[in-house]
Amino acid sequence: MYDSPPPLYGVSSDDSDTGLPGYSQAVSLDAIKFDSSASFTHNLVFKGRSSNSCASLTLYGDGSFSKEFPTYLEGSTLRGLVKVNLEKPESISMVVVSIRGEIVSGRSKHAFFESSETLWFHPAKSSRKLQGEHTWPFAMNIPQQVKLTVGPNDSLRPESARLPHDCLEMRVLAGVEYQAAVRFYRPSPLKTDYRIIAPFGYIPVIRPHPPSYHRQIAYKENVEIPNPAVDPQGWCTLPPVWIAGFSRQAVKATCTLSLALPLSYTRGSVIPLYLTLQSEDIKALEALSSPNTIVCRLRRTIRYLSAEDFRETNYCHGKLGKFQHDHFELATWWLPSTQAWEKETFKRSLCGEIVLPRDLKPTTFVGQFRLEYSVVLLSFASNGLESSGSNTNQNILLTHPVQIATAFAPGPLPRSYAPEL
Structure with a gap:
């Protein structure tokens, strides 16, 4: 694997004169311009007395790569938007967005990186509940390298690794999965927090x-x-x-x-x-x-x-x-x-x-x-x-x-x- 990419040189202009096909620059990461984004929205309806209370998580991926889910090229910033519309007051103490990468094997998951950002928190001395419409845009850096601790418990050692390409297929032994999530924390331990989880992809250069x-x-x-x-x-x-x-x-x-x-x-x-x-x-x-x-x-x-x-x-x-x-x-x-x-x-x-x-x-x-x-x-x-x-x-x-x-x-x-x- 190699570091940041140098510029890609153009192919000879004589291509059309031969029967030897050159691979189109459309295949290359270098030749794609990121002047457009693809948006993917995941919705949540709050359970309770009001069926009109809802929230959504929108991710904006690189338009050239995003198909089934938003995808980000190495060096890109993950951008998104959280919206909430609460018709009636709701006891929410904090709203946190996070991104996470995991190795998935069967039912087991092992995180190799995680980053979070607090979008909103309830003022300490206020008794008011969250109500009405609120919008929180966010931008999070996706790391190019991660630091891991690997090995058996009696001989653990630090290791740096390049952030891997997403790789999650059916009928394979293990794979790599990325998720973005927004969590609405509720102050009562008897009440379950609200969550919206959205997958995303990542392409290392x-x-x-x-x-x-x-x-x-x-x-x-x-x-x-x-x-x-x-x-x-x-x-x-x-x-x-x-x-x-x-x-x-x-x-x-x-x-x-x-x-x-x-x-x-x-x-x-x-x-x-x-x-x-x-x-x-x-x-x-x-x-x-x-x-x-x-x-x-x-x-x-x-x-x-x-x-x-x-x-x-x-x-x-x-x-x-x-x-x-x-x-x-x-x-x-x-x-x-x-x-x-x-x-x-x-x-x-x-x-x-x-x-x-x-x-x-x-x-x-x-x-x-x-x-x-x-x-x-x-x-x-x-x-x-x-x-x-x-x-x-x-x-x-x-x-x-x-x-x-x-x-x-x-x-x-x-x-x-x-x-x-």
Whole structure:
């Protein structure tokens, strides 16, 4: 993750002259102007003798991001308005608005930050009750960093964390939730306080470092990005893995996967890949190099360590409680262009991409909650092929961690080179 974002450079004006689509600046956080807001109002009817007494909480989110609920970009101020209309006098001692971020797992919730502001309080010497119409606007800063205390009780330690993206989905192990609330305190302990609770979203600005010089030139000039042999500084090449067995024959082949550097990719763009296959068996090599046989995906891992997990887990050895894997987008593969690809007898190379959805949640680390991503190469989808590597977990041949970001790197925007289907 990176600090405050530098300005985003424009994309080449030659985009319309090629078949290589550049990603629109509408995807980027940098190119969006916050000259409009979206309002979301939650109402409350006071219980009692008068059905006309009511209150409301309105939040004003960034108009470009707010859909189901108000959403705020890192560095934004949460603005809102509390209204109350009391037809008859009501015993209220104080009106407080608060914002809160929580890690949610099942029915348990753990707050990692909370801030509050008193909008109104009853004068100490006054016996008058609150009545009539009242309006209280408010503005609250959303912190970019939070200080946490993590670890088991016998070895607690302080830790700073970037405020995470909201992430609350059904059927997931844990997630991150934000809420704004207004509370009408009542002086009598026998009476329940009135509350209005409203969800909101938050987007941290996570920006990758720029890609290699040669890849930036390729993006700018609308040409195919250079492969690892031409641009070794622009790729992370993983150790080769052996693939054995084809049509019940003792055949050996090696597979080498490369991921474009840096290993941080903006949602709404792509993860560029490059795959090299080598074998002295031409028939096996042709089968392996068919784009339909290569199974490479983006995998999301959610990890959460609850208080109970601390008692059951050897925390000192780095184990992190419960986890959940989800496989996302499948990579698309194609042969390099005829200008850049020469068919070698015992070697085949393919270009690939994993398309990242625009609403993909970014990589997150906060307290005992982790949302991580990796690129995994699975067993080839061809009959009679087996991997000879030691990693047999879910037929994974290769895996490597990557970061998902929310903003583009400085320089020309990334492009998709996958052929149209």
